[in-house]
Amino acid sequence: MNYNWDWSVIYSMSPDGVHNYLQQFAIGMGWTVALTFCAILTALVLGSLLAFLRMLKIPVVNYVAVTYVEYMRNIPLIVHMFLWFFVLPELVPVDLGMAIKKMPQPWASVVPAFFCLSTYAAARISEVLRAGVESLPRGQFQAGAAIGLNEFQTFRYVVFPQAIRIVVPALTSEMVSAVKYSAIAYTIGVSEITAQSKSMQEYTFHVFEAFAIAAVLYITINWAIIFAMRHVEKVIALPGMVSSKQELGA
Amino acid sequence: MANLDFSSIPPALGYLFGQGMVVTLMITLVAASGGILLGLILAAMRLSHRRWISVPAVLYINFFRSLPLILIIFTFYFLIPYVLGWVLQSPFPVKVGALNAAFISFTLFEAAYFAEIIRSGIQAVPKGQIFASQAIGLTHWQMLRYVIYPQALRNMIPPLLMRSLILFQDTSLVYVVSLTDFLGAASNIGQRDGTLTELYLFVAASYFVICFVISKLVNRLDQRMKTVR
Numbered sequence: 300m301n302y303n304w305d306w307s308v309i310y311s312m313s314p315d316g317v318h319n320y321l322q323q324f325a326i327g328m329g330w331t332v333a334l335t336f337c338a339i340l341t342a343l344v345l346g347s348l349l350a351f352l353r354m355l356k357i358p359v360v361n362y363v364a365v366t367y368v369e370y371m372r373n374i375p376l377i378v379h380m381f382l383w384f385f386v387l388p389e390l391v392p393v394d395l396g397m398a399i400k401k402m403p404q405p406w407a408s409v410v411p412a413f414f415c416l417s418t419y420a421a422a423r424i425s426e427v428l429r430a431g432v433e434s435l436p437r438g439q440f441q442a443g444a445a446i447g448l449n450e451f452q453t454f455r456y457v458v459f460p461q462a463i464r465i466v467v468p469a470l471t472s473e474m475v476s477a478v479k480y481s482a483i484a485y486t487i488g489v490s491e492i493t494a495q496s497k498s499m500q501e502y503t504f505h506v507f508e509a510f511a512i513a514a515v516l517y518i519t520i521n522w523a524i525i526f527a528m529r530h531v532e533k534v535i536a537l538p539g540m541v542s543s544k545q546e547l548g549a
Numbered sequence: 550m551a552n553l554d555f556s557s558i559p560p561a562l563g564y565l566f567g568q569g570m571v572v573t574l575m576i577t578l579v580a581a582s583g584g585i586l587l588g589l590i591l592a593a594m595r596l597s598h599r600r601w602i603s604v605p606a607v608l609y610i611n612f613f614r615s616l617p618l619i620l621i622i623f624t625f626y627f628l629i630p631y632v633l634g635w636v637l638q639s640p641f642p643v644k645v646g647a648l649n650a651a652f653i654s655f656t657l658f659e660a661a662y663f664a665e666i667i668r669s670g671i672q673a674v675p676k677g678q679i680f681a682s683q684a685i686g687l688t689h690w691q692m693l694r695y696v697i698y699p700q701a702l703r704n705m706i707p708p709l710l711m712r713s714l715i716l717f718q719d720t721s722l723v724y725v726v727s728l729t730d731f732l733g734a735a736s737n738i739g740q741r742d743g744t745l746t747e748l749y750l751f752v753a754a755s756y757f758v759i760c761f762v763i764s765k766l767v768n769r770l771d772q773r774m775k776t777v778r
Contacts, residue, residue, distance in 0.1 A: 369757075369761060370757065372760075372764075373718075373756065373757045373760035373761045373764065374718070374753050374756045374757050374760070375718035375719065375721040375722075375732075375756060376718075377721050377722055377724060377732065378721060378732065378749065378752055378753050378756060379753075381749050382749060382750075382753055385745055385746065385749055386745075386746050386749050386750060389746040390746075475615070478617075479615075479616070479617040479618070480617070481617075482617030482618075482619045482620055483617070483619055483722070485619065486619075486724065486725065492620075493617060493619055493620045496620060496624070497623055500623075500624070500627055506624065506627040506628050506631065507628070507631075509624075510620070510624040510628065513616075513620055513624075514612075514616055514620075517615060517616050517617065517620070518612075518615050518616075521615045
């Protein structure tokens, strides 16, 4: 069995008749990065809000936040993707549904994918942040109350700045996960890296080359995130807490 | 707001669960057992002090953990026939079928995740146990087999079950190689009857109920094991 290695195939024209495969992969990389970046940012905001709601310990609010997280966690992401793409336009009022369906490409795919990925990541990030909040000593909450801060101020100025620093490593792995999850957006037609790899395999039959390029791109993005977050971790480390390991030389 | 019509679901239940869910469960079971087995080997390799043993395991684990499962699934669907053809010295790519390809790709992919769970389970065993094994003259493999693994198993069972539950959800990605799993079966019915909306809602509800119940049971097991520890 001889496989026909041929890297020059990346310069041949792709089915769209405008770009070669190398350019297609660059476009795919752009979509993956853009989609993940926007989703992570939104998820950080939404996730913090959820973590705040859980901190309040008001039964009804807590129940809503827990239900949201369980809803996200117990349904496969591809099903969430289909719910946003196929089901949501049917459930909203007809006019709005038609407006959603009439969105021009690529937005008709990218917008639902963005909502799906950011709401999904928000659930996961809120769990990470909650773990950080719960790891803080009770005195922090009481001190906030003692100096006259209300609940939101306590969260905003006392609890959150400490919690987010504690959970930076876990947040990093959530971000890397978000990059990988973004690949599922290809099932509803977003032309990101995985979609480009699949299209190149199907039209040229150069399976190894297409996979190798996609793998290198994903690994590059993930490494970039890990290195960037390592830097962030050092910059925002709490003196005497997170970085204590390094101070001891361990 | 469309009027939802769920009437096409009850007659299709046999197909959805009898065929679709069976494929989903088959892939889950094969990949979980195969993945845990391969994961045990990878974790043992990774913890070895010989670099030529540990480095390949680290590369394998990091490689699979940095790629999306969906990319692995359809690439391996095309790739496995070539690799098998090369291994078996066959002049043509060897046909394996979508289901077997899914078994192989899920097993190889999940092994990387299982290996990390097993490794952290092993590393949670107190260091004194290692010294004790060395003191009574056990080899590395004897120590793992008779001292470390039996204790580590207790730490690992809840996270391994949790990972298997994620695997159960992830099997829905075989949709991309047109395998008729639970989601695929629902899509078929939905496309036939023009009721995709209702079918996808039904799939979401089914997954939610199954996964919610199982995850609660696993949590309970976890709590009980924590009190034993």
